[in-house]
Amino acid sequence: xxxxAMLPDLSRVIALQKLDTTAHDAQRRLADEPERAKALDARxxxxxxxxxxxxxxxxxxxxKRREIEKDVAVHQSRLSKFRDQAMAVKTNQEYHAxxxxxxxAQTEIKSLEDRILEFMLEADEQNAAVKRADKALAEExxxxxxxxxxLAAESETLRTSLVEVAxxxxxxxxxxxxxVLATFExxxxxxxxxxxxxxxxxxCTICHVRLRPQVFNNVRKNDSIIQCDSCQRILYFAPPxxxxxxxxxxxxxxx
Ligand SMILES: [Zn+2]
Numbered sequence: 472x473x474x475x476a477m478l479p480d481l482s483r484v485i486a487l488q489k490l491d492t493t494a495h496d497a498q499r500r501l502a503d504e505p506e507r508a509k510a511l512d513a514r515x516x517x518x519x520x521x522x523x524x525x526x527x528x529x530x531x532x533x534x535k536r537r538e539i540e541k542d543v544a545v546h547q548s549r550l551s552k553f554r555d556q557a558m559a560v561k562t563n564q565e566y567h568a569x570x571x572x573x574x575x576a577q578t579e580i581k582s583l584e585d586r587i588l589e590f591m592l593e594a595d596e597q598n599a600a601v602k603r604a605d606k607a608l609a610e611e612x613x614x615x616x617x618x619x620x621x622l623a624a625e626s627e628t629l630r631t632s633l634v635e636v637a638x639x640x641x642x643x644x645x646x647x648x649x650x651v652l653a654t655f656e657x658x659x660x661x662x663x664x665x666x667x668x669x670x671x672x673x674x675c676t677i678c679h680v681r682l683r684p685q686v687f688n689n690v691r692k693n694d695s696i697i698q699c700d701s702c703q704r705i706l707y708f709a710p711p712x713x714x715x716x717x718x719x720x721x722x723x724x725x726x
Contacts (some may be wrong), residue, residue, distance in 0.1 A: 475527040475708070477693040483647045484655050484696075484705050487640065488667035495664050496634045497629040504626055511615045511622070518611040522604040536590040543583045550576045624686040651696055651705075658703050678702035 553573045560566045642650055659666035668677040673687040682690065682702035690697050691708045699706055 478695060479650050480651045481693055481696060481705070481707055483643055484651060484667050485707055487643055487647070487655060488641065488665070490636050490640045490660065490664075491664055494522050494640075497636070501629050503573050503624060504622065507622055508619070511618055513616050514693065515608075515611060518604075521606050523603070525597065525601040525604040529594060529601055532541055532590055532594050532597055536587055536594070539583050539590070543580055543587070544578045546580045550580070562666070572657060580693040622677070635720075654696065654698070655705065662702060662704060666704055668699060668706055670699075670701065670706045670708050675699040675704065675706065677704060682706070 478600065513515045545652065550573060553569050553576065557566060557573070560569060602665045647655075655666045665677060669677050670682060670687060673682050675682060676679070678699060678701045680699065682699070684699065686706075687699065689695065691705045693708055694717050698704060
C-alpha cells in the first residue's frame with residue numbers, strides 16, 4: 472500500500488513489517504514441516520494397519536475352519552470304524568448300539584459342516600475386505616506421495632521466499648532512517664515481531680487502546696513517526712477506499 476502523502480520512512484516501516492511478517496509466517500510454516508511429514512506417515516500407517524487387520528481376520532477364520540475340519544476327520548474315521556464293526560457284530564443289541572454311535576457321529580459331522588459353511592461365507596466377506604483394504608492402501612500411498620511432493624515443493628518455495636525477503640529487507644533498511652529502524656527493531660523485539668499498527672477509528676488496531684484525539688489527528692496525516700502510547704507500535708492511517716489520503720480539517724490545530 473502506498474499513500475501519496477505518506478512520509479517515506481513510514482511507508483518503509485510498513486513495507487518492512489510486511490516483509491518481517493511474511494518471513495515469520497514462512498519460518499513457522501517451515502518449522503511445522505516435520506510435524507506435517509509425520510502426519511503423512513501416520514496416514515499411511517493407518518491404511519497399513521487396516522490391511523493387516525483384515526488379513527488377520529481372514530487368517531483367524533481359516534485357522535478356525537481347519538480346526539473344525541480336523542474334528543470332522545476325527546468323526547469320519549470313527550464313523551468308518553463303526554461301519555466296519557457293524558459288519559462284524561453278532562447280536563442285534565450290538566448292532567443297535569453301533570447304529571446309535573454312528574447316528575451321533577453323523578449328527579456331529581453335520582453340525583460341524585454347517586459351521587464350516589458359515590466360516591466359508593464369512594471368509595468371502597473377509598476376502599473382499601482384504602481386497603478393499605489393499606486398494607485403499609494403494610490409493611493412500613499415491614495420495615500421501617502427492618502430498619509429500621506438495622510439501623517439499625512448498626518448503627522449497629518458502630525457503631526461496633525467505634532468501635528474497637532477506638534481500639529485500641536489506642535493501643529497505645539501507646534506505647531507512649537509522650533511528651526509525653532502531654525504533655522498529657526495538658518494538659518488534661518486545662512485541663512478538665509486530666512493530667507497526669494501523670490506527671482506525673482512533674483505536675490502535677493491535678492493542679485496541681483508544682488514541683488521544685490529538686494523537687489520532689497527527690497519525691491521520693501519515694507524515695511523521697508516531698508510536699502508540701500503549702504498545703509503542705508505529706502507527707499509520709489507511710484512508711478509506713477512494714478517499715484522498717490527507718489529514719482531517721481539525722488536524723490543523725494539532726501540534
Ligand atoms: Zn497500540
